[in-house]
Amino acid sequence: MATTARKLIKLTIDGKPAQVPEGTSIWDAARNIGIDIPVLCHSPRMRPVGVCRMCVVDIGLRVMAASCVRLCEEGMNVDASSAKVEKHRKMLTSLLLSDYPENSARESSTGNDQLLALARKFAIEHISLPDGAAGHARGSDMSSPVIAVDHQACILCDKCIRGCDELQHNNVITRTGKGYAARIAFDLNNPMGESTCVACGECMAVCPTGALTNKPVTSMRAAVGKQRNQKRGEA
Amino acid sequence: MKLLTKMMHLQEQHGAVTDSMLREMSKEEGVPLYRLEGLRGFYPVFRATPGRKMQVQVCRDIVCMMKGGPQFCSKVKSALSNAADVEVEEVSCVGRCDTAPAATINEVPVSGSVEAITAYATGGKPLPSNAPTTTPRRWSTDPYANEKEHYSVIKKFLKPGDDRQRDEVINILKEADLRGLGGAAFPTGMKWDLTRKAVGRPKYVVCNADESEPGTFKDRVILEELPHLLIEAMVLAGWMIGATEGIIYIRHEYAKEKKALQQAIEKARRFGALGKKILGSDTDFDLQIFVSPGGYIMGEETALLEALEDKRGEPRNKPPFPVDYGLWGKPTLMNNVETFAAIPIILERGAAWWGAQGKGNYKGLKYMCVSGDVAKPGVYCVPWGTTVHELLTLCGGVPDGKALYAFSPGGASTNFLPASKLDTALDFKAMQEAGSSLGTGAMVFMAAGRDVLELAISEVKFFRNESCGKCVPCRVGSHKAVDLVETALAGKPQPDLVALLQDLNSTLAQTSICGLGQVAMVPLMSVINYFPDDALPRLQGSAGRRK
Numbered sequence: 001m002a003t004t005a006r007k008l009i010k011l012t013i014d015g016k017p018a019q020v021p022e023g024t025s026i027w028d029a030a031r032n033i034g035i036d037i038p039v040l041c042h043s044p045r046m047r048p049v050g051v052c053r054m055c056v057v058d059i060g061l062r063v064m065a066a067s068c069v070r071l072c073e074e075g076m077n078v079d080a081s082s083a084k085v086e087k088h089r090k091m092l093t094s095l096l097l098s099d100y101p102e103n104s105a106r107e108s109s110t111g112n113d114q115l116l117a118l119a120r121k122f123a124i125e126h127i128s129l130p131d132g133a134a135g136h137a138r139g140s141d142m143s144s145p146v147i148a149v150d151h152q153a154c155i156l157c158d159k160c161i162r163g164c165d166e167l168q169h170n171n172v173i174t175r176t177g178k179g180y181a182a183r184i185a186f187d188l189n190n191p192m193g194e195s196t197c198v199a200c201g202e203c204m205a206v207c208p209t210g211a212l213t214n215k216p217v218t219s220m221r222a223a224v225g226k227q228r229n230q231k232r233g234e235a
Numbered sequence: 236m237k238l239l240t241k242m243m244h245l246q247e248q249h250g251a252v253t254d255s256m257l258r259e260m261s262k263e264e265g266v267p268l269y270r271l272e273g274l275r276g277f278y279p280v281f282r283a284t285p286g287r288k289m290q291v292q293v294c295r296d297i298v299c300m301m302k303g304g305p306q307f308c309s310k311v312k313s314a315l316s317n318a319a320d321v322e323v324e325e326v327s328c329v330g331r332c333d334t335a336p337a338a339t340i341n342e343v344p345v346s347g348s349v350e351a352i353t354a355y356a357t358g359g360k361p362l363p364s365n366a367p368t369t370t371p372r373r374w375s376t377d378p379y380a381n382e383k384e385h386y387s388v389i390k391k392f393l394k395p396g397d398d399r400q401r402d403e404v405i406n407i408l409k410e411a412d413l414r415g416l417g418g419a420a421f422p423t424g425m426k427w428d429l430t431r432k433a434v435g436r437p438k439y440v441v442c443n444a445d446e447s448e449p450g451t452f453k454d455r456v457i458l459e460e461l462p463h464l465l466i467e468a469m470v471l472a473g474w475m476i477g478a479t480e481g482i483i484y485i486r487h488e489y490a491k492e493k494k495a496l497q498q499a500i501e502k503a504r505r506f507g508a509l510g511k512k513i514l515g516s517d518t519d520f521d522l523q524i525f526v527s528p529g530g531y532i533m534g535e536e537t538a539l540l541e542a543l544e545d546k547r548g549e550p551r552n553k554p555p556f557p558v559d560y561g562l563w564g565k566p567t568l569m570n571n572v573e574t575f576a577a578i579p580i581i582l583e584r585g586a587a588w589w590g591a592q593g594k595g596n597y598k599g600l601k602y603m604c605v606s607g608d609v610a611k612p613g614v615y616c617v618p619w620g621t622t623v624h625e626l627l628t629l630c631g632g633v634p635d636g637k638a639l640y641a642f643s644p645g646g647a648s649t650n651f652l653p654a655s656k657l658d659t660a661l662d663f664k665a666m667q668e669a670g671s672s673l674g675t676g677a678m679v680f681m682a683a684g685r686d687v688l689e690l691a692i693s694e695v696k697f698f699r700n701e702s703c704g705k706c707v708p709c710r711v712g713s714h715k716a717v718d719l720v721e722t723a724l725a726g727k728p729q730p731d732l733v734a735l736l737q738d739l740n741s742t743l744a745q746t747s748i749c750g751l752g753q754v755a756m757v758p759l760m761s762v763i764n765y766f767p768d769d770a771l772p773r774l775q776g777s778a779g780r781r782k
Contacts (some may be wrong), residue, residue, distance in 0.1 A: 053746040069552040091742040095711040130718040174269035176276030180714040182704035187268040
């Protein structure tokens, strides 16, 4: 381990003084002093990508900065929780909710859907944006014996992508398409069950929404039974 | 560059990049399938299955919409619906707004009526030549009277072992107050200086020749008619920062311009202005051209870098900036075509001369792309500080004796202004004070009778269509913005629509990663603010779409 001491940076977050080693993100620095900045696309286990923008903070520049990717600078004065900042977070949450399906498989099983938690935090009861979830247009993929994919509940936070390709090195998941039509895909946009997925479960463990969840075990047993029967048939 | 170049080649050869091709490529290159799918799915040039023999791509953006009418694309489609080998697709601006309505047929630009385009597509009329001009015009930013004089500025400054020459160049650029002419207006001298002082090695020089914003086509003319100025400036940039490699990133719609550039590069190599020990100096530098697999977003400099690194062209979070962390994480000096091309004459004649070319207190010369309701659309090189009114007069005024109603001074990302602002000077600051910005210098004139609300919405649609989808505000917000106004135009506006659009615009502007998302709703908001009579009865009342 290198032991070179890193320079210490002093800054202020929501009026509280903070001191962190150079190279620390604002999100981490805030966490150190007990300020939890909401985020959907980041976890301390992962390389930050700054795509959900929920963690934006005001650092007095022309535009806000995503605190998960923005590094602390000496003398920075960070507004992480004012009404001005929360207003944008609420709009971002509403945007995602306007495309979100009626039922989240995560909320109905383990109750920890992070997008719905934000909806509660911001007390969003009515969304005045056009409904993009009607007819479940983005579809779902139930081809994997163990993992259910609900594309309508995917917010493209890229956590499954980093979980699969960077944490587990299984190299299966990507974004495909572009813009509003962008979605997650497996290998060459194959059904998950026909891809090189090894069902390690990392993607559904890191997924913050109902997009990637556990399938009920019964269906897995059924699938195993089917394979056995097929093998018997071949023999 | 390797993967995308290979995929472009496959697409060209076979009309598609199929699954089996990607499986083979995955093994050959040792790259997982998901990465190749990520690229194929992102770049519009690629398709998974071959299409028909004749690919007709019709521009759907603002100027073509004005000239061909809002139904132009669907008219071409229905006219060609029975043609066996023809496929028609609507695409974003192809950079030929001066000959709108424009289309491309198998990458060859064509223009004209529905009938003319149909005739080209069905073989009734041979496709026009796509060879570069052999008679380039004389432009006032070219210091050279003839080809023999080319690259004199390199000879003047590239002297071995003397850093004072570099200091002098930086000083001249700063004094000339040259700014990024791709629209961002970042001081060029400062950018050159920062990249020169950046510590990483190796360093790269990149030219952004991916102009794709509706109304913008000036770089196209510079690439075709003045490629030697671009090459010369890139050599100087390499010498300045200590780079030996330069890349020109050009949009695929500019095949003709690419040919002109390629010929000029070969000529420069023969002349000794590219390669080893350039013109007797101790500087080595060479150039390569990279053809973009498509998408406006690659004009955003960090998205462009991601594309060069064989990734999905999604803008990076900044800082760090390319001057420190550019291509492959190394210091990279990137300028727009027009910015580079201005440099030889500034160094040849000095900052004072450049300053004197502007009007009044404004310095220098600017290439403007003029289109829309104007008699002589095209690219004009004018003094900085020329007024919009003078530019309009220079271009023959509004045709058919109509009055001017509005203009968009700098591309899809700039506020529409009313004709009452005609006396504004063409200048970054002056245009800002008038309530808009000069952007890329894409001036679209709109005559009386034009529906500025519909035209502004077409600009928002452009950004929605070209959003990379990386961040939530731009991906979802631009889509919802269009949905909201379309519903209103259908006669069913939702209550408090204008307030909602204002909030949405504020979130897009404040929280999007890059300039695209930040400006996606700008033209729409400008019509609400500056043309309330055109906008409010239809966004707040039930007046709906004009008949």
